[in-house]
Structures are given as C-alpha cells and as structure tokens.
Amino acid sequence: MASLHLEHLTKTFGNQTVTRNVSLSVEDGAFCVFVGPSGCGKSTLLRLIAGLEEASSGRIMVADRDVTKVPAYDRDLAMVFQSYALYPHMTVRDNIAFSLRTAKRPEDEVAAKIAEAARILKLEDLLDRKPAQLSGGQRQRVAIGRAIVKQPKLFLFDEPLSNLDAELRVHMRVEIARLHRDLGTTVIYVTHDQVEAMTLATKIVVLRAGEVEQVGSPLQLFDDPDNIFVAGFIGSPQMNFFKAKHQGGRLFATDFPDQSCQAPALSAALAEGQDVTVGLRPQFMGLEGNASLELMIEVVEHLGSETLVHARPPGSAQMMTALVADGRNLAPGQAFVARFDPDRLMVFDATGKRLR
Amino acid sequence: MKPRLTLRWIVFAVAVFVMNFPVISTLVTAFKSPGEVSRNPSLWIETPTFENFATVLTTSDRLNIYNYLWNSTVAAGIGAVLPIVVAFPLAWAIVRRGVGRAILFPLVVNLRALPLIIFAIPIYMMFSVAGLLDTRLGLGLILAVVNLPLALMLLVNAVAEIPHEIEEAAHMDGARLPRLLFRIVLPLCRPALITTFIFGFITAWNEFLFGLMLTTSKAVPMTVGASFFFATSGGGVQWGVAAAVMVVAALPPLALGLVMYRRITGSLVAGAVKG
CATH class of the missing domain: 2.40.50.140 (Nucleic acid-binding proteins)
Structure with a gap:
C-alpha cells in the first residue's frame, strides 16, 4: 500500500505533448480513476506511473520514493492490461506464479499465494488450463490474480473491462470494488466509461488533451463541476x-x-x-x-x-x-x-x- | 467411387509420380545389381540386392561413410544452431529496440541474394590463417553464416508477432531482460525456432561448395564424400553404389524433418490477449 504523487509530469512524443504538466496526489488506499475521452492521455499517464514510458519532465513519487527513473521491473507495481496480456505458453498457475518466481520466493510461499488468489478470484478449477482455454472473463480474473499475488504498492488497471460484454462488465466491476475493499491497496484505474468511474472511484481525475480538468470525488464532480467539459463528461445521461x-x-x-x-x-x-x-x-x-x-x-x-x-x-x-x-x-x-x-x-x- | 473423385486421384497420383521421379528412380537403382542397371532401365527391379548398400556401408582406407555422416552431422548441427543463438537476441533487439532495423537487418537478409562463391577465396585465406581448414568447426562456422539471413528473417517475424503487452506484463512482474528473453520470448518463438533449425540443418547438410573447398580428409561432409563413391572401382560410374550412397545421405535430414515437423504447432500466442 502506498500513496502516489505526480509533480509537473509531462510526456512528449516527437513534437506532440501527450500529458502536460500533470500534478496529482493520490492517498494511500484510494481508488483513483483517470477518466476522459479517447486520446486524452489517460493511458499514457498510467504507463508513465508503471514505468513503461519514460517521463519527458516532472517527478513520480510512489510511497515517497522518487521512481521517475526507476525501470518498470523495479517499481514494485502491478498492472492489469486491457488485453489481459497473459503468458500464453504457461498455465494459469504459472501465470499467477511468474512474478513470485521472478522474485525468487520460496515454492511453499508461491503455492500458498496461488491458492489464496485462486480462492479470492474463484480460479481453483482453472489453475492447470492455458489462457487459450479460458473465456474473456476468466482471463481477466487470471490477469487480476497475477497482479494481487505480488502484493504491490499500487494496482494499475488499464481499461480492464472494455473487452468484456455488458453483463460481465457489471459483474467484474463489483468484483474489483470488492477486491479493493478487501485488500485496501491503492488503485489507479483508467477508463473512458464514466459509469465505471462513478461507481468504482473514491477519487476521479478528469483528463482532456493531456491536462487535468478536475479532481474530486464522484459526487463532487457530478454536483459541482469546474467547467463545461467536466459537467458534460460526468453524469449519465449527459447534461x-x-x-x-x-x-x-x-x-x-x-x-x-x-x-x-x-x-x-x-x-x-x-x-x-x-x-x-x-x-x-x-x-x-x-x-x-x-x-x-x-x-x-x-x-x-x-x-x-x-x-x-x-x-x-x-x-x-x-x-x-x-x-x-x-x-x-x-x-x-x-x-x-x-x-x-x-x-x-x-x-x-x-x-x-x-x-x- | 464417383468418377470425379477417381479423376482427382489419378491426377494426384500422376503429379506425385512425376515430381518424385528422381527420388523413385534413385531408390530403385540403389537396389539393382550393376549388371541390371546397365541392362534394365525400367523402374521394375528383377533381382533386388543389398549389394550396393553393403559396398557403401563397408569402410575402407579411402572411403568411410560413417566419418562423412558424422562430419555432416556436427557441421550441420553447428550451422543450424549457431545462427539461432546469434539471431534470436538480435531479432529481439531489431524488433523491440529498433537496433539495426534501417541498415543491418536488410543488409544481412540480402546476403542471401549473393552467390556464395564470391566468399570462397577470402574465407579460404582466413580459415587457412585461423587453422580452421579441414575441421568440422570451420565448416560449421561457414554454414552458420550461410544460414544466418534466413534465421534472422524468420525470428524477426516471430518476435514481431508477440504482442508487446506480454513483454510489458513480464516487466511489470519484475522480469529483467534475460528472464524476459528466455522465459517469455524464447518459448513463444518455439515454432519459428524449430522451423529455423530444420531449414538450417537441411541447407547445411546439403551444402557442397564450402565442403569441397574447405575440407580435404578429416572433415569431409557427406555431400562431398558421396561423390567419392561414384567411381569406387576406378572405372566408369557405378550407378547402383552412387544411388545407394545418395539414399543413405538423404536419410538423416529426412528423419529430422519428419520428427521435428510434428513439433511445429500453430501460433503459440493464442489466448494471450483479448479474444
């Protein structure tokens, strides 16, 4: 568990600025959702936090440690990708165990953590299957399992539900909310779906064209938007x-x-x-x-x-x-x-x- | 059987026969006695004999097929494995880091278009200085160079097919480059690795030019050694013996292809990302 602080974070690709001077604080244990339309820079911001992109300027602090220049594999974060990104040649068990074995944890600890994650995510019967033998929802649960066994400082979710059908999306949304309540780990979650943002978040960051438009709790943004963009983006049906x-x-x-x-x-x-x-x-x-x-x-x-x-x-x-x-x-x-x-x-x- | 189906089978059978005629002809000749070879040119064997194979498989001071087979196995093994060892990390660096994508990659791949003979003289001189003439290692090294372009091309395509997110997921799971390469990328490239190995091994096994040029006695490969059998008695070509040596020489790569082919499964990336 950890807090996250971004200080004047900017990312440019060539002459295009994708995130501009983003400063933000996310408290320990918060469920923070980055929301905005396509191309607003929310996924890039998440990838900067993950270490999968290098910041052009600014600072990223995780648990008061400056990780701006630290490579992704040393940041002690876990990420759930939009496309799940499971290791297709490994079983569910080996997928979940990969980070633990990479960290050279003892095998009995690995086995215990896999069992615990499988119990939480109802994956017990699927542990010996390969990803190709799983449905979309099951793959998503494996991806989450892979993240939770690591006990990371932050969970990063990059539009994790966008490939699921409507019914499963609602189900997984509840699962993720429950998981956050049970584990208490700080979550950074990217979505373009404002309903997901409203239902899951304790804090919403609305982004547009790489800049933060407003930060607040879901009801704050709904009741008291700072500008016409936030007013129009938050709330369904639209204002x-x-x-x-x-x-x-x-x-x-x-x-x-x-x-x-x-x-x-x-x-x-x-x-x-x-x-x-x-x-x-x-x-x-x-x-x-x-x-x-x-x-x-x-x-x-x-x-x-x-x-x-x-x-x-x-x-x-x-x-x-x-x-x-x-x-x-x-x-x-x-x-x-x-x-x-x-x-x-x-x-x-x-x-x-x-x-x- | 319906007439259309019958016709289809006849066409298949004719096509198979015509395309494989050289192989069938060689196989048949290998089982004919010298007298029958000169008397009976048909594909029918009057008195089948193993005499030619006995001649081929009997060692003498001048001819030792077991040595040729061993030399070819070692040299082709080096020539098939070494390009993979070199090309695999290079392919990853080209695809993921863009290293050499502009110049090195097209340059190496286009090496394949050059006739190998132009390398003959400089390589002979270099090998002479390095003491690699008439050694299995020397022959294997040059066969590796011959195979490198194809290996690089196949492996670059294989690495490029792996979704980037899988590698990013491994990074997030704490994997540094070596673990990423050997636990994630390498297993996912398995079909391409096997294909590269088979093609490389067969190409190296069949190579004649460098075998002839760089070896004299100790490291003579099967292709060059086979040619020694063509005139074992000092007179005209003994076609039966020549055919038998060709059959023996063709068996190892054929067996390898049949065994390894089963291991080339479809894409291993299925189920990795959404779907």
Missing part, C-alpha cells in the same frame, strides 16, 4: 446545454428566445446582456419545480423504473433529455413541460468556466 443571454435576472435561450427562466443565485452577478451557456442535468428535469421549459417530445425510452424523454423546444433543433420518474403516459408528439428548480441550473461563461 443538457443551451446558449442563453442574461437579461433582467432571467436567462433567455438564444435558440428559442420566447422561453426564459430565472437565473440561479450566483456569488458574482451576471452582467446585463452577458452570453452564457446553461447546463441542466436530465435528472433534475421533471414534473415539479418553480421554473420550466416547454418542449415537444420526440422520443420516449421507458427504462422500467424511470423514463428517458428526448424532446426539443418548438421551433428549435436543440435536443434535450429529461429523466423522469413517472413517465409512463408520455408519448412522442406530446407537449411536455419540463419543470425544474432554477438553483439546479449551472452557468458557464464563454470560455466554458463555471460561474458559481
């Missing part, structure tokens, strides 16, 4: 955005100016005539609230316990999504008055920065 102009304490939608709503209370008042982007989460649009938007329903998705309503203001192409609890009577073509509390609105300036 609704529309352009608006501030006039007389009200926000007039640019695209459908016949509709307006009361501006939320902000610490610094909005200037008269200021152009802003307004964000409103689908979860906060429903049948109750002091403010409203008049919409025309285009598509209704009944999810069982709740209903996803895709609608747009009459005369506008701006699609909006509302997640309503009781929407069984809603149908396409109907008028729909989406009500909300104006304090739920988030306001972003022209640069995308949140105005609080």
